[in-house]
Amino acid sequence: VFAKDGFNAVAQDSFSSKTYSSMKYTATTMPNKMYIYVTKPTISLDPSSPASGAHTADPMDDIFYFDIAADVLGDVTMKTLKITLNSDADFDTAATVSAKIVDPDTGTVLLAPVNVSFSSSSIATLTWTDTVTVPAATTRRFDLIMDTESLLDEDAGIDDPLTLSINLGTAGSAGGIIWNDGLKNVTWFGNLSSTTLMSNTVQF
Numbered sequence: 181v182f183a184k185d186g187f188n189a190v191a192q193d194s195f196s197s198k199t200y201s202s203m204k205y206t207a208t209t210m211p212n213k214m215y216i217y218v219t220k221p222t223i224s225l226d227p228s229s230p231a232s233g234a235h236t237a238d239p240m241d242d243i244f245y246f247d248i249a250a251d252v253l254g255d256v257t258m259k260t261l262k263i264t265l266n267s268d269a270d271f272d273t274a275a276t277v278s279a280k281i282v283d284p285d286t287g288t289v290l291l292a293p294v295n296v297s298f299s300s301s302s303i304a305t306l307t308w309t310d311t312v313t314v315p316a317a318t319t320r321r322f323d324l325i326m327d328t329e330s331l332l333d334e335d336a337g338i339d340d341p342l343t344l345s346i347n348l349g350t351a352g353s354a355g356g357i358i359w360n361d362g363l364k365n366v367t368w369f370g371n372l373s374s375t376t377l378m379s380n381t382v383q384f
Contacts, residue, residue, distance in 0.1 A: 218361040219254035220370060221314065223247065223348065223377055226321055228284065235342075235382035237328040244324040244344045244379045245284065252317040254362050259311055261291065262356035263324065263344055265304040265331075270340040270384075272333040273298040279306050279326035290322060296331065304331075332384055344379040348372060 226245035244263070250256040261281075265271075281291040291308040298304045306324075314320045324344070334340050349355025349368030355375070359366050369375075 217366065218363055219251040219256055219316065220361070221251070221256040221359055222249045223346070223357075223369065224249075225377060225379065228321075228323075229379055230382050232380040233383060235384060237332055237334070237384050239327045239329045241326055241328040242284070242323055243326050243328060243342070243382070246322050246346070246377060247319050248314050248322065249319040250314040250316050254316050256314045257311055257360040257362075258314070258357060259309070259360055259365060260356075260358035261308045261312075261346070263306045263346055264356070265296070265306070266343045266345070267302055267332070268341050269301045270332050270334065270342075271298055271301045271304055272331065273301055275330045277327050277331045279324060281308070282323050282325060284321050284323040290320075296326075301333075328384070334384055339383040341381050341383055343381045346377040348375045348377060350375055 224247050226247045228242075229245040230243060248256065248258065277296040278293045279296060280289055280293040282289050290312050291310050294306060294308060296304045296306055312320070328342070332340055332342070347356040349357070351368060354367035355369065357369070
């Protein structure tokens with residue numbers, strides 16, 4: 181349950197009413213393990229993200245922009261971020277490919293460079309375990325800058341697609357982002373119509 185102003189619950193042990201304000205600084209766990217989250221992030225594809233279609237590989241490619249917004253009720257701290265890369269068997273798995281995430285408005289590095297981990301020539305991942313805080317009632321923009329020139333083993337005369345995604349998780353399955361509401365680490369973004377944030381598919 182993601183709490184909002186005016187939330188009211190009845191404690192099962194005492195049958196006494198508890199408002200959200202009296203619970204917000206306590207990790208409230210009921211017998212059925214319901215948890216009252218202090219705040220909640222939302223995530224979306226940023227309009228600056230490259231559009232679907234033709235794209236030129238670059239050693240400093242701004243390949244994926246996304247936004248994370250924190251609810252007015254509290255800060256959201258990102259603890260882990262995992263981005264999945266998918267291609268049509270076009271990855272150069274022998275290459276060392278670096279990527280970082282910056283704030284595109286200030287140029288500040290939010291997540292320091294890490295190397296791509298290849299599962300195959302079609303699937304790879306980027307994983308960060310550094311923390312980034314999104315203050316309450318604000319939206320932070322994230323710009324993934326990656327060496328797509330080294331990433332891809334391009335086929336001459338053939339379009340080489342690349343799509344990036346973030347798994348947002350479900351109640352029973354952890355996603356690619358672990359965030360903290362000030363009290364507890366959380367592994368999903370709530371009940372969503374889509375549990376995956378997708379980039380547009382670019383062609384090299």
